[in-house]
Amino acid sequence: MYRVALIILSLFISMTVNSAETLDKNDYIGSWWTDSASTGNENQKLIIKDDFSAKWISLFDDDRESVHIASKENVKFVDGFLFITFTYEADATLNKLVLSGWKSKERSRIFGSLYMYRAPQDMITGIPVSFENGEGSFLPGKVREMLSIKREGSKVTGKYLKELIEDITDISGEKDESEPNLVAVSSEKPNLSAIYTKPGHAAHPMVFMMTARMILSGGKLRFKTVYAGNELEANKLHKSLKSDVLMAQEQLKNSLNDMFQPLLKQKTKGIITGDN
Numbered sequence: 001m002y003r004v005a006l007i008i009l010s011l012f013i014s015m016t017v018n019s020a021e022t023l024d025k026n027d028y029i030g031s032w033w034t035d036s037a038s039t040g041n042e043n044q045k046l047i048i049k050d051d052f053s054a055k056w057i058s059l060f061d062d063d064r065e066s067v068h069i070a071s072k073e074n075v076k077f078v079d080g081f082l083f084i085t086f087t088y089e090a091d092a093t094l095n096k097l098v099l100s101g102w103k104s105k106e107r108s109r110i111f112g113s114l115y116m117y118r119a120p121q122d123m124i125t126g127i128p129v130s131f132e133n134g135e136g137s138f139l140p141g142k143v144r145e146m147l148s149i150k151r152e153g154s155k156v157t158g159k160y161l162k163e164l165i166e167d168i169t170d171i172s173g174e175k176d177e178s179e180p181n182l183v184a185v186s187s188e189k190p191n192l193s194a195i196y197t198k199p200g201h202a203a204h205p206m207v208f209m210m211t212a213r214m215i216l217s218g219g220k221l222r223f224k225t226v227y228a229g230n231e232l233e234a235n236k237l238h239k240s241l242k243s244d245v246l247m248a249q250e251q252l253k254n255s256l257n258d259m260f261q262p263l264l265k266q267k268t269k270g271i272i273t274g275d276n
Contacts (some may be wrong), residue, residue, distance in 0.1 A: 032131035138165035
């Protein structure tokens with residue numbers, strides 16, 4: 001039960017429940033950042049100036065960066081969507097961002113798609129993108145690389161695992177040493193929680209991570225495991241931890257429903273009876 005309670009705590013810490021509203025045109029002005037796994041090994045910054053010209057900066061792990069600029073004539077706001085067109089002179093590829101978003105008291109977020117073209121009528125591909133407001137702090141490359149892995153369990157080298165564990169620990173530095181084989185890490189980013197094995201466990205060395213891409217409780221969780229040790233034991237522990245997480249999520253959802261249901265009934269009763 002300790003492990004389930006620990007996971008519930010991680011889920012609760014990672015959950016952000018805020019009322020939000022759609023962004024207006026001027027809300028897009030400022031700096032935005034992303035470390036989405038869909039952008040590969042690049043961190044992304046998007047800067048929208050007061051005159052609605054835009055700058056898109058790609059930051060690579062080897063400290064290289066590339067900068068692309070869209071003039072204000074190539075930034076349009078239509079029906080709540082922001083359309084930005086960049087022309088990459090280096091490879092003659094046209095790129096279009098189509099964005100929308102929301103804001104709350106604590107944060108703002110924009111999301112949409114990046115479309116790439118060989119020519120104005122010749123699309124190559126499209127990928128999902130999302131940005132947080134502000135400068136932010138990017139996820140380490142190894143963490144983002146793991147999130148991009150397609151399979152729930154994948155075998156890696158011991159060196160990879162060592163670097164990954166160091167990167168996960170650096171995200172928040174939060175550890176709970178009271179459990180002999182597991183450590184829970186809940187990062188400053190509300191969409192990342194992790195549990196990884198310690199020496200002495202039959203599946204060690206292995207890292208198990210869960211990520212919640214939705215803001216509200218009950219959002220879909222993604223699970224990833226990488227291991228360098230025993231595959232059978234790693235798969236068994238992955239399934240066990242995944243089961244614990246899903247059970248903890250259900251318990252958390254039920255607890256929140258029990259907490260807010262009386263308030264909802266009271267509010268509904270007031271509307272029906274006309275009470276003030």
